Amino acid sequence: MLTHVNSEITVFTRCHKRVFTLANGHFLSILALQFTTGYSAPFFPNVTNPNFISLLAGLALLFLLIILHIMTTKLGFTKMDIQEFETWITSLKVARTILTVQQHHTYNPAYAQFKGNNHFELQKGMKDYHINHNGWADIGQHFTTFPDGTILTGRSLEKSPACITGQNANAICIEHLGNFDTGKDNMTIEQRDTIVRMTAKLCTRFSLPVNTNSVVYHHWFDLSSGQRNNGSKNNKSCPGTAFFGGNKVSDCQDKFLPLVSIITQPTAQLTGQIIKYAMVTADTLNIRTQPDANSPKVTDRAAVTLGAVLRVYEEKNGWYRISTSQQQWVAAKYTVDAKLATVSTNTLNVRSGPGTSFDKSGAFAKGQELFTVEQQNNWSRIAMDNKWVSNVFLDFK
Numbered sequence: 001m002l003t004h005v006n007s008e009i010t011v012f013t014r015c016h017k018r019v020f021t022l023a024n025g026h027f028l029s030i031l032a033l034q035f036t037t038g039y040s041a042p043f044f045p046n047v048t049n050p051n052f053i054s055l056l057a058g059l060a061l062l063f064l065l066i067i068l069h070i071m072t073t074k075l076g077f078t079k080m081d082i083q084e085f086e087t088w089i090t091s092l093k094v095a096r097t098i099l100t101v102q103q104h105h106t107y108n109p110a111y112a113q114f115k116g117n118n119h120f121e122l123q124k125g126m127k128d129y130h131i132n133h134n135g136w137a138d139i140g141q142h143f144t145t146f147p148d149g150t151i152l153t154g155r156s157l158e159k160s161p162a163c164i165t166g167q168n169a170n171a172i173c174i175e176h177l178g179n180f181d182t183g184k185d186n187m188t189i190e191q192r193d194t195i196v197r198m199t200a201k202l203c204t205r206f207s208l209p210v211n212t213n214s215v216v217y218h219h220w221f222d223l224s225s226g227q228r229n230n231g232s233k234n235n236k237s238c239p240g241t242a243f244f245g246g247n248k249v250s251d252c253q254d255k256f257l258p259l260v261s262i263i264t265q266p267t268a269q270l271t272g273q274i275i276k277y278a279m280v281t282a283d284t285l286n287i288r289t290q291p292d293a294n295s296p297k298v299t300d301r302a303a304v305t306l307g308a309v310l311r312v313y314e315e316k317n318g319w320y321r322i323s324t325s326q327q328q329w330v331a332a333k334y335t336v337d338a339k340l341a342t343v344s345t346n347t348l349n350v351r352s353g354p355g356t357s358f359d360k361s362g363a364f365a366k367g368q369e370l371f372t373v374e375q376q377n378n379w380s381r382i383a384m385d386n387k388w389v390s391n392v393f394l395d396f397k
């Protein structure tokens with residue numbers, strides 16, 4: 001719905017004068033386009049007729065609304081400010097069970113590449129690089145934050161991210177646009193505020209305790225094996241040596257998490273209602289409105305995917321209800337039971353089979369949580385591929 005005009009409008013920007021002539025039948029979006037492509041500074045119409053001034057004011061508002069609306073979703077990503085994010089994530093249904101929130105910086109692109117209006121282009125650039133250069137199926141991260149405090153969505157939350165080798169199951173990955181190593185980009189107040197509020201909101205939404213087992217920095221994991229070594233060997237500096245005063249575990253505990261804890265809302269403890277966890281063994285598993293393969297699929301949430309751990313609230317005729325309050329069911333035969341366990345030793349090796357003779361392929365550290373799905377000789381498989389850990393060093397819940 002756009003108004004037609006027949007007028008000549010003179011516009012002064014701070015340094016320039018431009019005349020736009022619009023013939024009867026031209027859409028006002030043409031004018032909006034000229035403004036947005038040529039000028040971003042405030043402008044003042046060179047007219048004295050009050051009616052015309054109010055018409056222009058109305059049109060300016062309309063243009064703004066159109067522009068904002070167009071910019072909300074583009075190239076498959078959605079842009080929000082932190083307040084919009086807080087509302088959106090509260091009502092979003094997520095079947096994957098989340099245990100960790102990862103913090104990263106993008107390093108490149110960084111602040112020099114951010115022009116104030118190229119969020120989508122930068123995000124698309126990262127996605128293309130991840131697909132074409134890294135060979136991934138999609139952009140690696142779930143979210144990117146920007147220097148102006150806005151957030152763009154990336155990979156679906158129903159899929160594991162591709163952000164920390166060996167540590168992506170049950171994780172949410174956030175990339176913060178910038179290079180936050182000492183002496184590089186100086187994080188803006190807007191981005192800082194968004195990172196704190198976003199981390200707090202994710203901890204609230206997914207019932208995560210605010211500690212260094214749930215909120216993790218890339219720096220704490222060995223780059224090749226994914227072993228958590230708290231930054232002692234073969235690590236990236238990510239999310240930056242100056243990220244909230246440092247990238248060490250102690251920096252996170254002393255300088256970042258206190259900011260997060262202050263605004264984290266206490267959540268109702270849901271674990272009492274969960275009767276068990278189940279890991280998806282099919283590539284894609286539909287969610288249906290009844291415990292019956294002929295019932296319709298739910299329309300307001302995405303199907304779940306291989307490796308996701310679901311929370312089961314009811315079991316009926318070989319089907320699992322995965323929502324606390326709604327009729328949302330998956331066929332149990334496409335899942336295996338999963339058990340939540342906490343690592344009780346300083347270093348728990350991950351091996352390619354159930355025994356110490358199998359190759360080491362990573363490690364977890366004390367206090368980390370993981371899901372196990374199969375038991376053999378007192379060893380547990382922890383994913384759909386061949387990753388095993390000894391039960392001796394696990395506390396099952």
Ligand SMILES: [Zn+2]
Pocket residue numbers: 103104105163218236238239
């Ligand atoms: Zn990283």
